[in-house]
Amino acid sequence: MEINVILQLIDLVVSGKFIIRHYSSGAIKLMNILAIDTATSSCSVAIWSDGNIISSHNEGVSRSQAEVLVPTIQQVLKKAKIKAYNLDLLVTTIGPGAFTGIRIGLATARAIAQVVRVPCLGLTTTEVIAHAVPKTAWQEGTLLVALDSKRADIYVQAFANGHKPISEVSAIYPADLGKWLQGVPSPIYVVGDKRAQAVEVLTKAGYKTIVIDKLEVPDGSVMTEIASERWTKGDILKTPLPLYLRPPDAKLPRAGGRLRP
Numbered sequence: 001m002e003i004n005v006i007l008q009l010i011d012l013v014v015s016g017k018f019i020i021r022h023y024s025s026g027a028i029k030l031m032n033i034l035a036i037d038t039a040t041s042s043c044s045v046a047i048w049s050d051g052n053i054i055s056s057h058n059e060g061v062s063r064s065q066a067e068v069l070v071p072t073i074q075q076v077l078k079k080a081k082i083k084a085y086n087l088d089l090l091v092t093t094i095g096p097g098a099f100t101g102i103r104i105g106l107a108t109a110r111a112i113a114q115v116v117r118v119p120c121l122g123l124t125t126t127e128v129i130a131h132a133v134p135k136t137a138w139q140e141g142t143l144l145v146a147l148d149s150k151r152a153d154i155y156v157q158a159f160a161n162g163h164k165p166i167s168e169v170s171a172i173y174p175a176d177l178g179k180w181l182q183g184v185p186s187p188i189y190v191v192g193d194k195r196a197q198a199v200e201v202l203t204k205a206g207y208k209t210i211v212i213d214k215l216e217v218p219d220g221s222v223m224t225e226i227a228s229e230r231w232t233k234g235d236i237l238k239t240p241l242p243l244y245l246r247p248p249d250a251k252l253p254r255a256g257g258r259l260r261p
Contacts, residue, residue: 030049030050030086031049031050031088031089031228031233032047032048032049032050032082032086032087032088032089033047033048033049033087033088033089033090033091033224033227033228034046034047034073034076034077034084034087034089034090034091034112034224035047035048035090035091035092035220035221035223035224035227036069036073036090036091036092036093036105036108036109036220037092037093037105037125037128037217037218037219037220037223038061038065038069038093038101038102038104038105038108039093039094039095039096039097039098039101039102039105039125039218040093040097040098040101040125040147040148040193040217040218041060041061041098041148041193041217042058042059042060042061042217042218043057043058043059043061043065043068043069043072044056044057044058044059044217044218044219044220044221044223045057045069045072045073045076045220046076046219046220046221046223046224047076047077047080047082047224048221048224048225048227048228049080049082051228053221053224053225054079054080054082055076055077055079055080055082056076056220056221057072057075057076057220058219058220059072065100065101065104065105066104069104069105069108070108073108073112084112084115084116085116087112087116087118088118088233089118089119089120089121089227089231090109090110090112090113090118090119090120090121091109091120091121091122091123091223091224091226091227092105092106092108092109092110092120092121092122092123092223092240093105093122093123093124093125093128093218093223094106094122094123094124094240094241094242094243095124095125095242095243095244095245096124096125096126096147096149096155096169096171096243096244096245097125097147097155098150099244102242102243102244103242106122106240106241106242109240110239110240119231119235119236119237120237120239120240121227121230121231121237121240122240122241123218123223123226123227124157124169124243125147125155125217125218126145126147126155126156126157126169126192127157127159127163127165127226128218128219128222128223128226129145129147129191129192129215129216129217129218129222130143130145130157130159130163130165130191131163131222131225131226132191132215132219132222133163133189133191133212133215135161135162135163137189137212138161138189138210139161140161140185140187141161141185141186141187141188141189141210142158142159142160142166142181142184142185142186142187142188142189143158143159143160143161143163143188143189143191144156144157144158144159144181144188144189144190144191144192144198145157145158145159145191145192146190146191146192146193146194146195146197146198147192147193147194148193148194149171149245149246151246152173153171153172153173153174153246154171154172154173154174154177154194154197154198155169155170155171155194155245156169156170156171156172156177156180156198157169157170158181158184160185166184167180169243169245170245171245171246174194174197174198174201175201177198177201177202177205178201178202178204178205178206178207181202181207186207186208187207187208187209187210188202188207188208188209188210189209189210189211189212190202190209190210190211190212191211191212191215192215192216193216193217195211195212195213196211199211
């Protein structure tokens with residue numbers, strides 16, 4: 001659970017590795033962005049500094065993301081030779097994705113942002129994956145991001161060229177995908193870890209589809225690039241909130257967990 005992440009962050013604060021930001025007079029103030037994603041099946045962390053990705057780490061997570069995330073952040077910061085108090089912005093994915101993973105990433109990003117006194121920007125998983133597709137990859141038609149929800153439905157969002165969203169992020173049954181996309185420009189470029197299922201359904205529905213491989217989960221490096229385009233130093237951001245498209249799998253026990261008489 002995300003409480004483990006909070007405890008690790010408290011240890012970092014106490015140890016002095018996360019220090020309140022300060023600048024000496026005359027110091028050069030670079031813009032540094034830290035991106036965090038644990039919303040899907042991976043853990044991705046990246047540092048962007050004045051136009052360049054200077055450190056990043058991506059891995060599929062077979063163990064708890066709460067165990068992996070903070071050590072990964074430390075590793076990326078160390079490789080970048082940047083202290084947490086030199087960060088200017090935190091960026092994190094807000095969903096859709098795994099309920100617990102979303103909470104872990106959000107809790108971590110918001111905690112670090114609060115400690116070092118910087119803003120925190122939230123991005124959807126679908127827009128991050130969409131932005132990983134080069135603008136030159138599709139000159140016409142529609143880009144569809146299709147992600148696994150771990151249930152019968154899938155998470156989807158459609159984009160026009162230039163990564164402009166033309167739909168809301170939605171959770172729909174694959175059988176309804178053709179109807180949901182009715183009227184959008186063709187062909188349909190499909191990306192995400194549920195692309196195969198989406199292509200199968202759309203092909204049967206008469207759509208022309210083109211598969212874009214290898215882009216299945218959000219990439220922290222892409223997140224920092226989006227953030228650098230959307231945020232300017234001094235901008236005040238609202239605290240990012242989770243985007244849940246369905247209730248969590250965890251259910252409260254009957255009688256609130258109390259023993260029945």
